[in-house]
Structure formats: C-alpha cells, structure tokens
Amino acid sequence: MNNKYMLTVEDVSKTYDGFKAITDLTFYLFEGELRTVIGPNGAGKSTFFDLITGRAKPDKGKIEFGFDTDLTELNEYEINRLGVGRKFQTPSVFTEHTVFNNLVLSLKGSRGVFASIFKRHSSTDRDRIDELLKLIRLDGKRDWKAGQLAHGEKQWLEIGMLLAQDPKILLVDEPAAGMTDEETHRTGELLISLAGKHSIIVIEHDMTFVKQIARDGQVTVLHQGSVLCEGKFDAVQSNPKVREVYLGRGKSNK
Amino acid sequence: MRTLTRFFSINLLFLATLVCASAAQAPRDTIIEAILAKDKARKIELIGSLVGESDEAIKPLLTAWKEDGLFVYQTPEGSVSILVMLAGEKDANDAQAALRIDNGQPLLDAAGKPVHLVGGDLTAVEHDAELRGAMKNVLDLLALATPDVVKRIQAIQAVGFSQDVEKIPALEKRLALETDSGARKSLREALAVTRLKASDADKLTAFNELKDLHSLSSYDLIRTAMRDAEKAGKPELAEAGAHALKAIDLHRTKINFFGTLFRGLSLGSILLIVAIGLAITFGLMGVINMAHGEMIAVGAYTTYLVENIFGTGITIPFFGFSLPIPGIHATGWFYQTYFMVALPLSFLTAALVGIALERSIIRFLYRRPLESLLATWGVSLLLQQALKLMFGSNNVQVSSPSYLSGNWTIDDITFGWNRIFVIGFAGLIVFGVWLILTKTSLGLLIRSVMQNRNMASCMGVRTERVNMLTFGLGSGLAGLAGAFISQIGNVGPSLGQNYIVDCFMTVVVGGVGNLAGTIYSALGIGLVDQSLQQILLNPVLGKILVLVAIILFLQWKPSGLFVTRSRNLDD
C-alpha cells in the first residue's frame, strides 16, 4: 500500500461542557486503506466522525483532507462535497422519500439550488442507480418509501446512498448493527471490495465482523478520546490494555 | 322651595334653643347658611369667612361636603327636612349613623333612637369645583397644623403655590414650630415660592433657597420670576434665577436616571412574572403554549371574582343564564386582604385549567412542538370567547387594595407601592420555583423527565403525571401573574394577547429551557425598554427597537443567552 495520506488528524481535542470527548487525538489514514476503529462506549468514536465531517469543530488541533485542505474551516456540506461520505450509527435515510429518490438525492453531481431545479437526471444517472439498487438488493422496492423498509434494509440503503456519492473517504459507523449474520457478512464483503478505490474508516463493535474486515489491515483502539493502541487485529486483541478497557466490557455488553 | 323656607325656620329655631346664642355665628351655622344660600357668590363668601376659625367641626363638615357626605333628610312624616352627615362604619345594608349638622349630635327618631340612613336614598348637598376651591382654601390653612405629616405637607404646598404674600406670616409661624424635617423642607419651599412675589431682596433669597432645595415644583415659577427680573433689567437677580434653574435641571437628570432604573426593574419583574410560567411549559416541556396569555387572564379574572365575593357579590351571565354568587360584604382591612386570598386562588384556578388542557390536548402533542403551537392557539381563542360569554366583552374593574395604591417619594423619585410589591414578589416567585425544581422530589422528577422522557419512563417515573404537574405549575404561575396584572393593567377577555409576544421574546432571549436565562433576559429587556423610552421619549419607537435588538441578538446567539440541549428543540 502506498503512503499517501488521505486524512490527517493531529492532536485534536474536543470537550462538551467540561466532558473531554476527544483528547490529543492523532490519526492518519492512507489512500485506499480500510481502517477499523474500535473502542468501548464513550470512547469518542462518533465525536471523532463528527469532527471530521464538520458537525463539530475541534477546540484545538488540525484536521486535513489529503495534504492541504483544512477541514476545520469548512462546514458539513462543503466537506461532503470534497468527497467525505458518512454513514450514521442509526440508519438515517429520507423516510418520506422513495428508495429511488433517496439515491437520486445522493447521486454524485451538482448540489446547487438552481441546478437542482433545472437539471434533469440523465440516463447514465438512472443506470448508476439501477446498478446500486441491485448492489444493495433493493431493486424490488425502488418505489417504496424508505420509512417502510426494515432496519437492515435501511442500513443497506444508506450504504447505497454513500456509494452513490462516490466519496474519496467513507466513514462508516456500525454498519452491521441490526443485520442478520448473513447480511453482516455481505456488508463486510462489500466494504472489503470498496477498499482500494476508496479510503474507509469503519467503527464497529461486533468483533467477528471486525475480524472479517480488518484482515491484515490496521485496527485503531480508541479509549477516553485518544488512541490506546494501533496495530494488526491479533496484536490488538492480545494487547492486555485493550483486553482490560475494551474486550472485557465489550463481552459483557454484547 | 317650600322645604327650604322650612329649613330656615327650623334652623333659626335651633339657633334660638340648642346653640347657646353667641354674638359671632358658630362655624356650624355658617356652614349651614352656606349650604342653604342660593347664589354661589354668597356661598363662597360664607365659606371664606371660616378662614382662621379653629373649630374642630369645620374640617369634618367641609370634607364631608366636598365628598358627597352631607345629605338632606326628610323625616318619615315628610314634614321637616334636616341636614345630616353620615358617619361611621356601613352596616349590612350600607346604612350609616346620621349626625345632625347643626349640633353634631346623632339624629334621633320619634322614639328617640339614633337613626341609620343609606346615603344612596338621600339627596346629597350639591357642590362644584369653585365651592370645593373655597373649601380647600379654608382646609389648607387649617391643615397647616394637622397632626398627620403627609396631609400637612400637602397643605403647606397648596398654600405655597397660591403665592399669596399675605400667607407668609402664617407659614413663618408654622416653620418656627415645625419639627418634622419633611414638613420643614416644604415650608421653606412654600415660603421661598411665595417670596418670589415679594420684594427683590426676598426674591434673591428665594432663588438661592430654591436652588439649595432644587425644588422641581417651583421650576416654572422661578422661570417666570427670572424673566420678570430680566424685563425689569435686574441682571444679578436674573442670574440667581438662572443658577437655581440649572441646579434643578441637574437634579432632574438625576431623578430620571434613578427613576428609569427603578421603572426598568419593575417592568423587568412584570415580564419575569408573566414569562416564568412559559419558561416552564415552553422552556422545559417544549410546548409552545399560545394559550399562556389566557392562563394569565384566568388568574386575573379569579382575582376579580375574589374581590367581588369579598365585596357585594356578583352575578355571572353564565352562557346565557345568570349565575349569582353571593358576597360576604367584607369592609375595611378585612376587605383589603382579598388580594392575599386571591393570589393562591388564581394560582390554583389557572393550574387546574392548565392541567385540564394538558390532559385533553397537549399530551398528544409532546413530539409535535409546532402543532402544539397551533392547537394551543385554537385553545386560546376558545378561552377568550369563554371569558367573553362569562364576564361580557367589557373589561372588568379590579380595585387595588390601599396598600398597593400609594407610593414612597425619596428625593423626588417616586416608588409606587404596587411596583415595589411586584418586584418583591417576582423575587419570591423565582425563589419558590427554584425551591420546587431543586429541593423537592417533584422537581427532581420534572428535571429528569424534561431531560429524557423515555429514559425516565423506563426508570419507572410516571411521566404522564409529571407532565401534568409540570404544565399545571407553569399555568399556575401564569395565573399568579394575572393577579398582579389586575393591579397594574386592565382585565378583559383579550388581556393575554397584550403579553404573549413579550413572554415568548423573554423566554427565547433567555435561552429555552433555562430559567436563569429567563430572569436575566426579563430584567435586561425591562431596563433597555425603559431607558429607550426615557431617551427617545417615545414608547412605540422604544418597543420596536427592543424587538429589532432581540432579532439581532438571536442572530448572534441563536439559542439565547444560555444554551441548554433541549430534547424538543434541536434535532
């Protein structure tokens, strides 16, 4: 794997009314890498994503996209337009819209007000959407309201929306939650297949899933808002500190 | 006419028999003669003749006359009419003891029993502005010596501003005797003002005196005196006058400054009182209660009802048919306490209405704040109309108890008792709410439910009940506000509409879900508003500027002074 930084996070801190969510976090993501982030509840995983996607602004530290683009200066939609896509922990889709329209909205392309009024979506767009629908196995339900889908299907739809944006970085927050083992496995397959073309950060609790997607890639363990340790899955798993802070509890609440 | 002539005979008779005939006519008889005299000039002359008399009968009689307290009484046989004065406590059917004017003795009927009469049934002795003027003059000079300081001071001022040089000796005599500092001050003022009409030497001293006293009230008189001096070509005199005026202007700015502070504080307290209920229903519960104003109205009307029950009772045209409520005919101090009874009652009534509202409508809308806005607006229309149908569309009178209708004046700055009362009570209410929310188990429940309804219910809190009580509390506070509004404003079906926008402004500026914020914003808005009024001398512009300021403020702090993560308001 080449050494081109896709995302640079250097000693970033964030506190919410006194509570230290992130402290001096430093984190690098290489182009095409699939990184798995694990950590107990309240380790600051979601805040970490919030900071990257501009939902929250860090108190200190720098967050850069590629080499030079300072993300802390930008807001949500600008960051997204740079090519940072995010899948939320709880599936968030446009419940009142049809599956098809959910994808239309996410499709890569101009996001301007007037464009959205006058630009019709081309046949290539349609093909792309059909392709995605097949991929996420919702082509049968293209005209359903997203709100009517089952939890797992929503997860898939959101992944589909993420892919539709064709982002450079995918931030995936607990994709497997609420999925059957079979679905979970397929999700894993999908993410792996995406790695390389995209740089991906996956937050996950489910260890089997983590094992599946991490393979020989890096796994980062967050604890109390900063990196506890980083390394290959087995190394991390055997790390006593990790066992203490994470797996112990991880088991108990799984 | 015939009765009048008969009077004369009767009275002459009295003169002959009852009154031990003295050469000079006794004041009582002078008054009787004045009453009976046909042409106004004569009346005034007679009244004027009383000046200097020190008979203790003069004061009560003239005062009674001025205030419709003297009556012509026809004896049952109708044969004779007697002048009487009604005095003493009113009894159950409004009757009072009748005293004969001629001798001050109780009027006895044939059986020799004292007669009780109802003022309403008798013809009162007429009087008009000019007569009252004459009487006032008499009373003033009497009053220079009245034991009651306040009355004395009023009297002194009255005498002073008549600028009647003849009265200087009287005033000086009084000043020599006077011990009370306040009275001395106004005596000096009165003297000085009067001296403005006297010799130049006097004028000069007067100017300096008034300068030291920085007496507002004599401003115009000084100015005229000064101009006269200019005209008369007496520059040094005119200059002294100018100095006096400058001193007074300075004094005035001081008054305005502190006055504005006080007024701002009191307006702020009112905003606080009306808004704190909303700060709970809207701020904590996230219910946009457009009917909050009507809760205030409910409280005000409760006060109105209580007042009437303490008084003569009231009949409510209850949706067509009349519903009579008897009164307990309280009088004097007992009557005055009605307000203290009204306070808790208005809280309760409004709280009950609020709870009813919560049970019937609000509870379905906790997750739809915007729709709660619409529904409660509908409710506010309903309540307004209900009030109209019950109490009529007119405003109703709520008279302030005496302890709320006076004022203290410290160095010419007026502090209305009702205002001070409101400020004090605002403090109490805030304290009470703070106690409830922090020190009681209900408060704990409330806060937990407001932070996370689901969580709380999972932990076995009966959220339904807590919601109900919280909303009740909020509405009750609104009702309490109504009780105060009834003391300073008008009570009508659409009372609430005058306050609702201000309420929301206050809460929003303070930061939804944060009571402390509401307090600061209320006082802040109050002060800003009053200062703007003082500066612009234009209430409308002031109000508009306040609104603009609020809008801009929210640009700068979109969620108010104090940000609180509230379940309902951010997604």
Next chain:
Amino acid sequence: MSSLSTRHKVELIAAGFISLFFIVIFPLLNAHGMVSDFTINLWGKYLCYALLAISVDLLWGYTGLLSLGQALFFSLGGYMMGMYLMRMIGDLGQYHKPIPDFLVFLGWTELPKFWKPFSSFPFAFSLILLLPGLLALVFGFLAFRSRIKGVYFSILTQALTYGASLMFFRNDMLMGGNNGFTDFKFILGHDLRSATTQRGLFIVTAIVLLLVYTSLRLLSHTKFGLVQRAIRDGENRVLFSGYATAHFKLFIFVIAALIASIGGALYVPQVGIINPSEMTPDKSLEAVVWCAVGGRGTLVGPIIGAISINSLKSWASRAAPDYWLVILGGLFVVVVLLLPGGIVSIPARLKSLWQRVTRQPSA
C-alpha cells in the same frame, strides 16, 4: 403511495377544470348577472387568501419552516399596491388636494420624496416584488446562516411581523397609520367601483393562482422538490449529503414571500383597504390555520382551507357572530388532534378515522 405520478395527473386535470370554471365560467355567469358582483368580489378575496395560504404551506408543509411572518409579506405587497392606488386618487379625496388625505391632516403640503415614484404602476409593481423579496432575503439570510430553526424561526418571524405592525401603526411612518389606505378610485385607468374592473381583478387573481399552483407543482417534481421535503424530514442528513440547506431554505423563503406579496397586491384593490392590523401575528396564524385545515404538504390543501374557512367566516360573522371564534378555535384543535392531514386527507382517513379517535395519534 406507489402511483404518485398518476395521482398527480388526476390532480392536474382536476385543477384544470376548476381553474377553467373560475377563470372563464364564473366571470361569465357574473357578466350575465347570474352571479352577483358581491359574490365574485368575495371570491376574489378568497383566492388572494389562497395565495397567502400557499405561501405558508410552501414553507411549513414542504420545508418544515413554520413562518408566522407571511402576513407581513402579504401586507407589504398590499401596501405597495396601496401606495400606487392612493396616488391614482389624484385630487378626488376629501380635501381635493393632490396628495393623500392622511398626509394633508398630518400637516403635509407636498408629497414626501419616497411617495413620488409610486404614481407609476411599473415602479409600484416592481416594488411589490422587490421589497418583500429583499426583506425575506436579508431576514432569511441572517436567520438561516445562524441556523435558527423550528420554534425559534416561528417566534422570530412573529417578532418581525409584530415589530413591523407597530411601525406601520405609527402615523409619522407616513403610511396612513392605523387608518391605512382606503377610498381607492382607479387602477390603471379603470374605475375600481365598476363591476367590470372587479371582475377583471378576479380573473387576474384566478390566473395568478393557477400559475403559482402549476409552477409549484412542477417544482415539487424536480430534485429541488426532493431536497425541500428532505430538509423537512431530516435537515442534518441533507447537509451530510452535500446540500447547502441554508441556500435552499433561503430560496424557498424568498419565493414564498413573493407569492404572499402578490396575493396582497391583488387583495387590496378588491377589498379596498389595507392597514397595519393585516400584518399582526394572529393574521399569520390564521393563514396557518387555513393551511392546516385544508391539508398541509399538499398544494390543493391550502387553497381549499383558505376558501372554506373564509366562506365559513363570512357566514358565521353574520349568522353566529358570538360563536365565530369558538368555531375557528375548536375547528383548529380538532384538526390538529384528529386530522393532521387536513380536509384533503379525509377520504384516505374516513376508514381509519374511528380508530384514530380512540387511539392516541402517534408522533
């Protein structure tokens, strides 16, 4: 659900028929005395209200922004038109002076500068669009930039319109104070009192309404429409999909302001008066009621709501004056609690209505 497009086709056809009725048949009947001038004038007024209701719905029903300031834009449009109409009175006023009466008894002898250009219709018309548009742009920009939403937005817009009404109530604003503008005589050279002029105004109103309706209907089918409704259902998600929601909201806010303003401009010559009480917060709330009762989030809803409630009002204020407020208020509570979808949702609800009454409506 599934057959969206067909449903809309039906709706469009229906709209076509109805507008045909309003634009052609109704006026014809009036011309031949089968519909009284009073009725057609009344309906002209209703259609203006319908425009106001649509502007509310565009924001609330489609974008989730409950604006309590639409009455302000409505009145501003009205005032701009009013100023033109005041100029057209010429010297036929009570004083027979060349300037509006209220200026005369405020002691003015000649026209204030800002009044002068209003003798030209094109100028007045452009201001009908510019002024409310600009106000909406500035206010919207400030509000949306600082991400004021939900209740805050409602209350802020309420403050805006309240402040404006206070301002217009002031006589030294030189906009007629509490009396506002009345006693109009001519519009574009036509006598406002003649039946034909009123009929003309009615037709124009109907056409404008049709245009607004169709263009909004089309808009709602574009991607813009999708984004709009997406913002209503989950603004953050839209942000994270790369849309600058603030721009979209601003655009909608301005459009809505323009629609309201045009409605107001058509309203004034038909009712013959505009005064500040038209821009008080509760007027806005009333418009919200129309929209809610008719059925928000649809385009026919507000129209139906505006027309039905106002004809109800016209009737009640004569038949049951004491109970009008009760009817309005009650109606409102009932709709919010039992019929969130409004009148248009009745057919869909009829079956399940009874269950809804017995069971708590879910959020």
Next chain:
Amino acid sequence: MLKVNQLMTAGALALGALASSVHAEDTVKVGVLHSLSGTMAISETSLRDVLLFTFDEINAKGGVLGKKIEPVVVDGASNWPLFAEKAKQLLEQDKVAVTFGCWTSVSRKSVLPVYEKNNGLLFYPVQYEGQEESQNVFYTAEAVNQQATPAIDYLLKQGYTKFYLIGTDYVYPQTTNLVLLEYLLSKGVALENIGGGFKKDDSGKIISAGKYTPFGHTDYQQIVAEIKQFSAGGKTAVVSTLNGDTNVPFFKEYAAAGLTADTAPVVSFSISEDEFRGLPAKQLVGQLGCWTYFQSIKSPANKAFVARFKKWLKTTTVPGIVKEDRVTCSPMVLSYDGVYLWKAAVEKAGSFDVDKVRAALKSGLSFDGPGGKVTTQPNMHLTKNVFIGETTAKGQFKILEEFKDVYGEPWLLGKFKAK
C-alpha cells in the same frame, strides 16, 4: 382528493352565494354594522344593543311609514376588510334602506367607498376627528368642537395654565391634538406650557403634538413620571385621547404616582359611562369627561329613556346581551337619536329612497333626545348640547357645565390662529 376538492368548492360556492333572503313586503331592512367580536367588541356591542332596543320601540309604535324595521345584524369582527365586505353584503345583497354602525375611524374609512359606490346611507355615532363630509354618511358623532374645545374652554375658565396632551396613536387623537394645539395657542397659552412633545417637519412646522402610545399599551410608568414633573407647580390639566383599553394601566399608574383630580385633573374624550365599567372608578373620582350626553342628565326625557332601556334589557331574548349593571352613554344615545332622525327624515320624504331621505336630513330636522334637542345640519352633522362632567365613585358623571346647541363643525384644522 379530486372529489373533495370539487365538493369543497361547490360547498364554499353555496356558502358564498348564500345571498339575499326573501324580502317581506311589510318590513324595511335596516343594517347594523358593529364589531361583536375582536378588540372593538368591548365598545361596539352596547351600540348593537341600544339599536335593537330602538327598533323594538319604533316597531311597537307601528314602525316607519307603516313598515316594521327588520334589523340585519352583521359582525365586523374588528377586522376592517371584513367591515367592507359586510357593508357590501348589506347594500348589495340585503338591500338595506339605511345602516347604523362603525366605531373606529378606520372602519368608517373602509366602508365609505362602498356606501358612496352604492349610494347607501350610514349613520355614524362616535366622536371622531372630523376632516370628512361624505354625502353617504350622516355623522351624529361629536365633532372635535363638540367635545375637545369646549372642555378646554372649561379648563381655562377654571384657571388651568398648563396642558399635557396624550393619546393613542391613531388619527382621532392626532388630529384632535393638532386642533387643540392651535386652539390653546389661539387662547394665548404659551407653547412651553403645552406638554407631550411636538414633531416638526423640515420647515419647522408642527405636524404632531402630544405623546402617543400604541393600542393595548400596558406600561405608562415613564409617561406618568414625565407628567408628574410637568405638572409640578403650575395648574396643570392632562388632555387624554387614550382609547378604551389603555386607560386602565394609565390611570392606575397615575394614581400610584400620587397624581389626583385635585393636583392635575385628566379630561378624557374616549371614556364614557360604558368604558367606566372596566375602569377603577374609585381611582378616577373627580377626573373630567366631556360628551354630548351623560346618563346623569336630570331631564325627565333622559330618566324615562334609561328606564325603558333597562326594562328592555330585562325582557329581551336576543342572545349574547349582557343584562347586569348596564349603563347608557353618548355613543349609545347618538345611535338612538340617529334612528329617530332617520325615521323623521323618511316620514318627511315619504319614502325610503336615500336621496330623498338625505334631502330631508339636510333640511334641518329636530328630535328631542335623552341629551336634549338635536338638530340635523346641511353638512350631514348634528347640532347638540355639550356637557362637561366629573366622574363619581359610582362610575357616573356629575355635570359641571353645559353648552347649549353647539354646531357640529368637521373642518377645524387651521381654523384657530395663534395670538
């Protein structure tokens, strides 16, 4: 959805078209156009009541030209466009012979074009600013010179030297105060002794005099403080054109500041016995009022009128009428007079035709009303007696002074030249 849409339209249509009901031969339709709901209902409902009473009284005596009066009562709902709509309805749908109604100037202004267009006739009973003389409105109302200027005369006679002008910010107070300013100056009162502040235009000409507060204003602290300072010393009277609602907070503040009728009396032009029902009368004792009628007038005609009205209230079955502790006041009596004047005019003209009736009215008809004799003028106004009264604890007025047969002059601005 389509169905509903058409259905609603049809329904609404029906409602809208719900037009003129059958016109019975032996009755004449008469419009009553007042606000029975909304903010103005406070004042206007009593006018509706007294009008219905008058109609019953006339019908009992055989009606007008042998026709019974059939009242058509509509609600303006304090909503000015609705006033215009209702006026149209009365004239175009119900074809009423005459309308009695309106309180606020704005409501009158909003219906005026309608009456002029349809050549209708409106009787307007409430004190107003003048500056208007429509051929389709008969103003039984007090003109400024039948209320404000007499009051000033009285105050000057009582030796008051300083005057503070305060009012609600709308046309009536603004105009009245401008007239009063001119009047006071013409009486030699110095500008510095007229309080409340002035607004000047570029040329330095005063275009607004006095202090103005918005409708429903609740906070009078600052203003009262200002008055207190202004009134200190000199003999000061406050001339108030504050409208109904705002008087309560004003007077409560006034009393709380220790100002009384003795120190600085307030003469109010918008407080009649009816408004008093909502005011703290005890705090207002001695304050002045000026109208062309007071309930306390001791004439037999008035005593009888009040008795009849109260009797009617007890017996009437009209819904929504408050029966308890009702009073009579000038606007009510002027409505009453209006009806009888119209009757007289109709009978003189021998027809209900508006033009004929107007001609009859202009010819100078007289009617002995509760307030004494009133006579119609060619300028569609009314000559009547003016009374100054001071308020008593019972919420009534004690009459201090009477000006007989004052001619109603609507055009007063610029009439009085400063000395």
